[in-house]
Amino acid sequence: MQASRARPLVSFGGLYFGLAAAFLYLPILLLILFSFNDSRTLVFPLREFTTRWYAELLHSPELLRSLGNSLWVGLLSSLVATLLGTMAAIAIVRFRFRLQGLFMAVSTIPLVIPSVVLGVALLLVFAQFGVPLSLLAVGIGHTILNIPYAMLIVAARLAGFSNHLEEAGMDLGLTYWGTLLRVTLPISAPALLAAFLSSFTTSFDEFAVAFFLVGTEATLPVYLYSQLRFPSRLPLVVALTALVMVTSILIVLGTEWLQRRSLSTRRRSA
Amino acid sequence: MSTRSEALLARPAAQLEVRQRITVLLTPPGLWLLLFFVIPLGVMALFSFRAASFGAQRQVFTLEHYQRFLADTSAQRLLWRSLLIALETSLICVVLAFPLAYFLSFRAGPSRLMLLTILVIPSWTSFLLRILAWKVLLGSSGIFNSLLLSLGWIEEAAPILLFSRGAVIITLVYIWVPFVALPIFAGLERINRHLLEAAEDLGSRPWQIFLEVILPLSLPGVLAGFLSVFIPTVGEYVTPLLVGGVDGIMYGNLVQDQFARALNWPLGSVMSLVMMLVVLVLTFGLGRGVKVTDLAGV
Numbered sequence: 001m002q003a004s005r006a007r008p009l010v011s012f013g014g015l016y017f018g019l020a021a022a023f024l025y026l027p028i029l030l031l032i033l034f035s036f037n038d039s040r041t042l043v044f045p046l047r048e049f050t051t052r053w054y055a056e057l058l059h060s061p062e063l064l065r066s067l068g069n070s071l072w073v074g075l076l077s078s079l080v081a082t083l084l085g086t087m088a089a090i091a092i093v094r095f096r097f098r099l100q101g102l103f104m105a106v107s108t109i110p111l112v113i114p115s116v117v118l119g120v121a122l123l124l125v126f127a128q129f130g131v132p133l134s135l136l137a138v139g140i141g142h143t144i145l146n147i148p149y150a151m152l153i154v155a156a157r158l159a160g161f162s163n164h165l166e167e168a169g170m171d172l173g174l175t176y177w178g179t180l181l182r183v184t185l186p187i188s189a190p191a192l193l194a195a196f197l198s199s200f201t202t203s204f205d206e207f208a209v210a211f212f213l214v215g216t217e218a219t220l221p222v223y224l225y226s227q228l229r230f231p232s233r234l235p236l237v238v239a240l241t242a243l244v245m246v247t248s249i250l251i252v253l254g255t256e257w258l259q260r261r262s263l264s265t266r267r268r269s270a
Numbered sequence: 271m272s273t274r275s276e277a278l279l280a281r282p283a284a285q286l287e288v289r290q291r292i293t294v295l296l297t298p299p300g301l302w303l304l305l306f307f308v309i310p311l312g313v314m315a316l317f318s319f320r321a322a323s324f325g326a327q328r329q330v331f332t333l334e335h336y337q338r339f340l341a342d343t344s345a346q347r348l349l350w351r352s353l354l355i356a357l358e359t360s361l362i363c364v365v366l367a368f369p370l371a372y373f374l375s376f377r378a379g380p381s382r383l384m385l386l387t388i389l390v391i392p393s394w395t396s397f398l399l400r401i402l403a404w405k406v407l408l409g410s411s412g413i414f415n416s417l418l419l420s421l422g423w424i425e426e427a428a429p430i431l432l433f434s435r436g437a438v439i440i441t442l443v444y445i446w447v448p449f450v451a452l453p454i455f456a457g458l459e460r461i462n463r464h465l466l467e468a469a470e471d472l473g474s475r476p477w478q479i480f481l482e483v484i485l486p487l488s489l490p491g492v493l494a495g496f497l498s499v500f501i502p503t504v505g506e507y508v509t510p511l512l513v514g515g516v517d518g519i520m521y522g523n524l525v526q527d528q529f530a531r532a533l534n535w536p537l538g539s540v541m542s543l544v545m546m547l548v549v550l551v552l553t554f555g556l557g558r559g560v561k562v563t564d565l566a567g568v
Contacts (some may be wrong), residue, residue, distance in 0.1 A: 006357065006496075011373075011377060013369065013372070013377045014373070014377075016369055016370065016373060017370060017373055020366070020370055020389065021446070023395075023444070023445070023447075024389065024448065025392055027407055027444070028392055028399070028403060030403065030406070030407070031399065031403050034406075043407045043416035044416040044417045044419075044420045057292075075342065080302075080412075084298055086297070087298055087299050088299040091292055091295040091296045091299075095288065095292050097292045097296070103296070106303055109273065109307075109550075110307065110496070111501075111566055112549065112550065112557075113501070113505075113549060114504055114505020114506070114546075114549060115502065116505040116506075116507055116525055117542045117545065118307075120525065120538060121313065121314040121531060123306075124313050124314050124539065125306075125310035125313040125314075125533060126459065128316075128317075130437075143302065143306070144306055147299065148566060149568060151299075152566050152568040153568050156283070156563065176287075176291055176549070188546050202377050205396055205397050205398075207398060208505075208507070208508060211526075211530075212529060221397070221398055223531065224396070224398050224399075225398060225508075228402065237402070241395070241396045241398070241399035244395075244396055245394075245395035245396060246398075249394055254389075254425065256387060260383075
């Protein structure tokens with residue numbers, strides 16, 4: 001039906017797509033442009049080209065510290081979220097158990113409540129039990145945000161291959177846990193990595209929950225937010241976020257690629 | 271479940287073994303969710319009855335804050351306003367994103383996934399940066415105004431767009447459009463193309479095929495997209511803080527204020543609980559046919 005219709009060179013849909021892409025990219029590109037502009041205010045006309053904002057980044061210890069904090073929080077919270085999400089995924093895909101519906105509901109509800117509620121609730125529980133706020137608290141908050149995603153990503157992968165492979169492993173003398181380690185997890189590896197990277201990028205950019213839970217040490221978004229109040233720090237912030245943007249694009253493109261590879265191997269093995 | 275595991279289930283010893291496996295697999299994630307999600311929500315509910323955040327008054331339990339919330343028409347109006355802003359934002363997103371998803375799924379051919387990735391890349395950049403971008407764009411000394419001034423098109427800075435309800439909606443739409451396009455696209459991709467051929471063979475015109483086949487079948491994806499914007503937007507407080515000003519303030523700001531500034535945790539708990547319940551009721555009311563995987567964009 002579509003093939004029979006002669007397609008114009010630039011269709012209406014294509015034009016619309018182009019406009020939408022421009023709408024999405026222009027604001028970011030403008031900011032990147034200003035990150036090379038030799039002026040503390042983000043206004044036209046442009047001044048000289050400069051890389052000094054990028055150079056100044058290296059001499060901003062607080063900023064680098066918050067960057068380091070965010071990397072740690074992202075790394076550890078994503079590891080925990082991936083591990084717990086994977087265990088949950090195996091349980092819900094491979095077994096039937098009592099209260100399965102309840103478990104599914106509780107583990108996916110973080111998807112359907114505004115994250116400010118989670119931040120506030122964790123703040124209260126830490127206050128209630130006298131646990132001081134810290135990066136650890138932020139990391140715990142991020143695991144709750146990310147477990148549903150990790151679980152669903154891994155569950156999709158598990159549902160994509162039959163458990164005959166696992167049964168074969170057990171017939172060949174592996175214990176159930178041996179089979180999990182030697183058969184199930186290797187086959188699910190691309191999904192595990194995708195779950196980890198998806199969790200990491202979420203955590204790295206997360207502000208709404210972290211805002212309530214940071215103690216004395218800030219994560220990068222919390223630090224950036226505090227800097228937005230000082231206009232003179234703006235070019236520095238823009239330069240840093242441009243760098244972060246390029247990095248996160250690389251990370252997420254990697255995730256996409258893995259996910260697609262996992263889907264295509266799934267199709268091949270199906 | 272395969273025949274082998276069914277056979278396993280028949281033997282009591284094997285049944286015990288299976289139960290053991292389930293216990294080992296579920297205990298860590300279950301405990302974690304209990305400790306850091308269920309109990310915190312419970313503590314929040316408990317706090318909503320406390321007389322005060324700190325001190326001796328903390329041990330006094332009262333309905334005072336519920337009464338205060340019920341009497342506080344400005345808080346309720348703000349909640350209503352936030353629901354409206356969230357509704358408008360999600361509707362605009364759906365209207366803007368549907369043609370994109372349709373184009374990608376039905377017209378873009380083999381390059382569809384690449385084009386989809388192109389749309390999504392900007393949303394992998396820092397959330398704060400994207401808000402900041404609009405703050406810079408919309409401000410009176412912002413890029414729009416300074417560009418127009420330097421081109422000599424305008425004599426003085428145009429009336430500022432920044433710090434208004436409109437600025438909040440524009441910024442939120444900008445942030446969420448790609449996330450709405452994704453589930454709609456996924457929904458359109460699931461439509462069996464043979465159905466369209468069948469409709470065509472039965473004499474349907476293209477617009478009939480669109481209205482009577484494609485549109486109804488795309489609704490679960492559209493709803494997932496709608497909800498994936500609506501839910502976080504109701505509780506949004508960062509965007510209004512940065513671009514909203516007095517006019518663009520939202521309910522999330524009120525909640526945040528109770529914790530960050532007013533330190534009235536019990537009242538803040540009441541407000542959070544109310545918001546959570548409203549969002550949950552709306553989500554389960556609207557989202558019956560929505561797949562949780564669509565909502566998560568997985």
